[in-house]
Amino acid sequence: MSAAEQPYHHGSLRQVLLARAESTLEKDGVDGLSLRQLAREAGVSHAAPSKHFRDRQALLDALAESGFRRLTAALGRAVDEAEPHARARFAALAHAYVTFALDHRELLALMYGSKHAPGAAAELVDAGRAAMDLTVRIVAEAQAADEIGPGDASRIALVAFATFHGIATLAAGGMLEDAPVDEVVTAASDTFWRGLARA
Amino acid sequence: MSAAEQPYHHGSLRQVLLARAESTLEKDGVDGLSLRQLAREAGVSHAAPSKHFRDRQALLDALAESGFRRLTAALGRAVDEAEPHARARFAALAHAYVTFALDHRELLALMYGSKHAPGAAAELVDAGRAAMDLTVRIVAEAQAADEIGPGDASRIALVAFATFHGIATLAAGGMLEDAPVDEVVTAASDTFWRGLARA
DNA sequence: TCATCTATGTAGTCAATGACAACATTTTGC
DNA sequence: GCAAAATGTTGTCATTGACTACATAGATGA
Numbered sequence: 195m196s197a198a199e200q201p202y203h204h205g206s207l208r209q210v211l212l213a214r215a216e217s218t219l220e221k222d223g224v225d226g227l228s229l230r231q232l233a234r235e236a237g238v239s240h241a242a243p244s245k246h247f248r249d250r251q252a253l254l255d256a257l258a259e260s261g262f263r264r265l266t267a268a269l270g271r272a273v274d275e276a277e278p279h280a281r282a283r284f285a286a287l288a289h290a291y292v293t294f295a296l297d298h299r300e301l302l303a304l305m306y307g308s309k310h311a312p313g314a315a316a317e318l319v320d321a322g323r324a325a326m327d328l329t330v331r332i333v334a335e336a337q338a339a340d341e342i343g344p345g346d347a348s349r350i351a352l353v354a355f356a357t358f359h360g361i362a363t364l365a366a367g368g369m370l371e372d373a374p375v376d377e378v379v380t381a382a383s384d385t386f387w388r389g390l391a392r393a
Numbered sequence: 394m395s396a397a398e399q400p401y402h403h404g405s406l407r408q409v410l411l412a413r414a415e416s417t418l419e420k421d422g423v424d425g426l427s428l429r430q431l432a433r434e435a436g437v438s439h440a441a442p443s444k445h446f447r448d449r450q451a452l453l454d455a456l457a458e459s460g461f462r463r464l465t466a467a468l469g470r471a472v473d474e475a476e477p478h479a480r481a482r483f484a485a486l487a488h489a490y491v492t493f494a495l496d497h498r499e500l501l502a503l504m505y506g507s508k509h510a511p512g513a514a515a516e517l518v519d520a521g522r523a524a525m526d527l528t529v530r531i532v533a534e535a536q537a538a539d540e541i542g543p544g545d546a547s548r549i550a551l552v553a554f555a556t557f558h559g560i561a562t563l564a565a566g567g568m569l570e571d572a573p574v575d576e577v578v579t580a581a582s583d584t585f586w587r588g589l590a591r592a
Numbered sequence: 593t594c595a596t597c598t599a600t601g602t603a604g605t606c607a608a609t610g611a612c613a614a615c616a617t618t619t620t621g622c
Numbered sequence: 623g624c625a626a627a628a629t630g631t632t633g634t635c636a637t638t639g640a641c642t643a644c645a646t647a648g649a650t651g652a
Contacts, residue, residue, distance in 0.1 A: 239602045353581045360559020382552045389588030
C-alpha cells in the first residue's frame, strides 16, 4: 500500500464532522447538510457518521447546543466588558445578541427551530436557558441599584430577551429593510429601558 | 372502465396541494413535507405537482406568502376590532401576532426562514412588508393623537414589530417556560408603550 | 501478555425523494 | 376546428438517511 496510508480510525471524526457541518450550514443552509457529504469531506465511509450521531437530527441538535453555549459565552463577554452600569450592560447584551445572529444566521434559526428531538432536548433546553439567565441577572442588578422599577425580574428579563431575539431574527432574515441594524438595536434598548425606568 | 372514473385533469390541484401541504406542515414540520406524498394524497401522479410548483422550495414559498397574507389580515382585523385608541390597538396587534404564531408555529418559522428563492422572494417580501406597514400606521396615528412622542414612525414601528415577533417566536418555540403567554405579551406591550410615551 | 470487550470504521443494501425527460390528454384561444 | 398552452402520466436517475453485517483498532483487566 502507499505511504499516505490513512489509519483505520480517524481520531477526531466527531469534531471534524461538527466543524464542517457548521461551515456548510452557514453556506448552504440546513437543507444543504448531508451526512454522506460530510463523510466524504472527512474522508470516511458513508456510515461512519452514524457512530457519532444517531441520525441527522442528532447532528443538528449538537450544532444547536454548541450554538447556545457560544451565544451565552458571547453575551457574557459583552456584559463583562461593558461599562459597569446596568444601562450599559443592557445595551451591550442587545448588541452582542444581534451581532451573534448576523454572524450565525442559519445556526440561530436551527437553535430556535422547534424541531428538537424529544430526548436530546434536555441538554439543548438547558443551554438555551443559560442565555436567558444572564439577562435575568442584569435586570436583577439594575433593580438592586434602583436603576429600574420593581417587578418580577424573570418576567422582565423574558420580555427583554424576546425583544432582542426579535430584532436579531429579523436582522438575520434581512427584514430590517435598509435600517442600520445598530441604530435599531440602540433604539429598542433605549425604548425598553425607558419603559422600565422608575416612575 | 369503471364508473368511478376520475377526470384526467384534477381541476384544483394547486389549491388541494397547498391545503394539504399546510396541514402536513403543522403536523410533521417542514421536513415531513414531501411532494410525492402530497401527490399521493391528492390522487395524482408523482410528477403532477411539478406543473404547479417548479420545485419543493416554490411550494414552501407559496405557503409562506399565503401565511404573510393571512397574518396581515389577522392583524388588521384585530386592530379594527380593538377600542379606537392607539394604546389599545397597539396591544391588540401584539396579541394577534402571538395568537397567529401559536396557531401556525411551523408556518411562521417558514415565513421568516431566510431560505427564500431569490426570484420568488419579491412577492414574499411584499407580503411581509404589508404586516409591518400596519404597525407603522398605528404608530403614526398614536403620534398624531399625541399619545406618544415624536420620532421616525417607521423606525419605531420596526422596533415594536420586532418585539412582538420575538415574543411570538419564543412562544411558538415553547421557550417562554411556564410564563403565561398573555401576561408576557401584555407586559411587553405596556413596557414598550411606556418607553414611547411623551415626556 | 494476551484475551476480550468496546469503540470506531467499512461495505452493502433499501426505500423514499426531488428532479428531469418524454409522452398523453384536455382546454383555450385564434 | 385547429394549433398551442395547460395539465397529467410514466419512466428514470442520483442522492440521501437508515439499517445490517462485518472488520479493525484500542482499552481493560486477569
